[in-house]
Amino acid sequence: MRKKKLLTGVAVALPAAFLPAALLPTVLPPADAAPGRPTLAGLVTLKDVEPHLKAFEEIADYNGGHRATGGAGYDVSVKYVVGRLRKAGLRPEIQKFRYPYWRERSGPVLARTKPSRKSYKRGEDFATYAFSGSGDVTAPVIAVDIPAKGEDGTSGCDRRDFKGFKKGSIALMQRGTCTFETKAARARAAGAAAAVIYNLPGEDGPVNGTVVKPSRIPVVGPTHELGAALAKAAKKGGLALRVKTDAVHGKRSASNVIADTERGRGDNVVLLGAHLDSVEDGPGINDNATGAAALLAIAGKIGKLGKGDLRNRVRFAWWGAEEEGLRGSTHYVESLDRRDRDAIALNLNFDMLGSRNGTRGVYDGDHSTRAGIRAPAGSGAIEKMFRDYYKGRKLPTTESSLNGRSDYGPFAEHGIPVGGMDTGADGVKTAAEAKAFGGRAGKVYDPCYHARCDRVKNVHLRFLDTNVDGIAHVTQHLARTTVAVNGGARVQPLRDPSYRPLWQGPYRLR
Numbered sequence: 001m002r003k004k005k006l007l008t009g010v011a012v013a014l015p016a017a018f019l020p021a022a023l024l025p026t027v028l029p030p031a032d033a034a035p036g037r038p039t040l041a042g043l044v045t046l047k048d049v050e051p052h053l054k055a056f057e058e059i060a061d062y063n064g065g066h067r068a069t070g071g072a073g074y075d076v077s078v079k080y081v082v083g084r085l086r087k088a089g090l091r092p093e094i095q096k097f098r099y100p101y102w103r104e105r106s107g108p109v110l111a112r113t114k115p116s117r118k119s120y121k122r123g124e125d126f127a128t129y130a131f132s133g134s135g136d137v138t139a140p141v142i143a144v145d146i147p148a149k150g151e152d153g154t155s156g157c158d159r160r161d162f163k164g165f166k167k168g169s170i171a172l173m174q175r176g177t178c179t180f181e182t183k184a185a186r187a188r189a190a191g192a193a194a195a196v197i198y199n200l201p202g203e204d205g206p207v208n209g210t211v212v213k214p215s216r217i218p219v220v221g222p223t224h225e226l227g228a229a230l231a232k233a234a235k236k237g238g239l240a241l242r243v244k245t246d247a248v249h250g251k252r253s254a255s256n257v258i259a260d261t262e263r264g265r266g267d268n269v270v271l272l273g274a275h276l277d278s279v280e281d282g283p284g285i286n287d288n289a290t291g292a293a294a295l296l297a298i299a300g301k302i303g304k305l306g307k308g309d310l311r312n313r314v315r316f317a318w319w320g321a322e323e324e325g326l327r328g329s330t331h332y333v334e335s336l337d338r339r340d341r342d343a344i345a346l347n348l349n350f351d352m353l354g355s356r357n358g359t360r361g362v363y364d365g366d367h368s369t370r371a372g373i374r375a376p377a378g379s380g381a382i383e384k385m386f387r388d389y390y391k392g393r394k395l396p397t398t399e400s401s402l403n404g405r406s407d408y409g410p411f412a413e414h415g416i417p418v419g420g421m422d423t424g425a426d427g428v429k430t431a432a433e434a435k436a437f438g439g440r441a442g443k444v445y446d447p448c449y450h451a452r453c454d455r456v457k458n459v460h461l462r463f464l465d466t467n468v469d470g471i472a473h474v475t476q477h478l479a480r481t482t483v484a485v486n487g488g489a490r491v492q493p494l495r496d497p498s499y500r501p502l503w504q505g506p507y508r509l510r
């Protein structure tokens, strides 16, 4: 029946990514709307989404060119969302929170001073870790438990790696296994004046990482090539480096906006989330006014659904400080008491829905790509709902592996099933993707990612339109029943101890 033999055969040939959901028979969910009654996908049109994009762009244009948390553009965006929700008859709540922020005040320096002088380029050869301390250190370099060529290793993960470490030296380590936070803290505890943690073999560019908590010493991340060369020189002896960083850190205030439907079970909540903030470099219309606008459009129409369609309460959330490391969503999940957390049936997340050269990426809930994190049970069912919907419309989808890089992270960490979509950021479109989705192979999905040009005209509106349809369709399905995801049960699984996030928003953790 299940094409077992064929599957095994095919399984070897095809990458796992496409297999499970694609080969399973399409299961049409029970009619999402009683005959003759509206469907959410039918009710929500591009006309309900586009005006919000324009509004967020105008807000950014008149508030310093961005909507980053901590700035006026974000605060006005919050007011805009609250105003729209009240107009739609919902009662939004503003949840305030404080979060740690970090900024570089001036450019960092990494240079070899012995045996000969050489300066390295920021962004190309190295980058500063978020929450690095400040300082200007010139000192001998000690390589710490550097793994054999090509291995990940556990450099700097263990206190014993620093046995005999000379205080005041610079600790040179390779990324791998434990978090950057652990490596930097161990180095400091051993008396290092600065820490240099270089990238893994096979990884491009410098490390774009975070040490999470403000460090007392400078911490920078070179490329693998540079780091490996420095390790070789350090082992030979006589290598000295200058590491200079200048950064500020502190606490900032921000807010999330949360709004529930009046109707539906309050102990089996379907939570849709999208971050509302942008980076400081641009207005953030694709990233992520598209997600914020999609939720506003759906929230504006969901009240039109019939009684039988809204059996589960639907909660809409606009998160703050995602670009600072998922701060708003993390605060929300961690400030819930056990009962309220148990009442959340699942989280759907939408981050970047209109990449100009994008793909329709459905979150890989069944982990068929074997990449990223393994999401809690039930996440695969959500993935299948999206894929079946688009299969029914003869529109392509692809897999978006869950790496913890957006606001579903804290939910997955607490064992709550997750799902969602994105259309691609700084990755490069493949030939196969260009064939399926159109656009240009070899070019990035969003040419204006985290840039000033991330404006309304950067958004692929027709693409956004079909993506919002899928979101509306799956939301209506889940508002009616979550049995496929959590058995409709009232009890949620506990925190997943094996969950090890890889990213905290835009920064890598390990």
Ligand SMILES: [Zn+2]
Pocket (backbone or CB within 6 Å): 275, 287, 288, 322, 351, 352
């Ligand atoms: Zn984003």
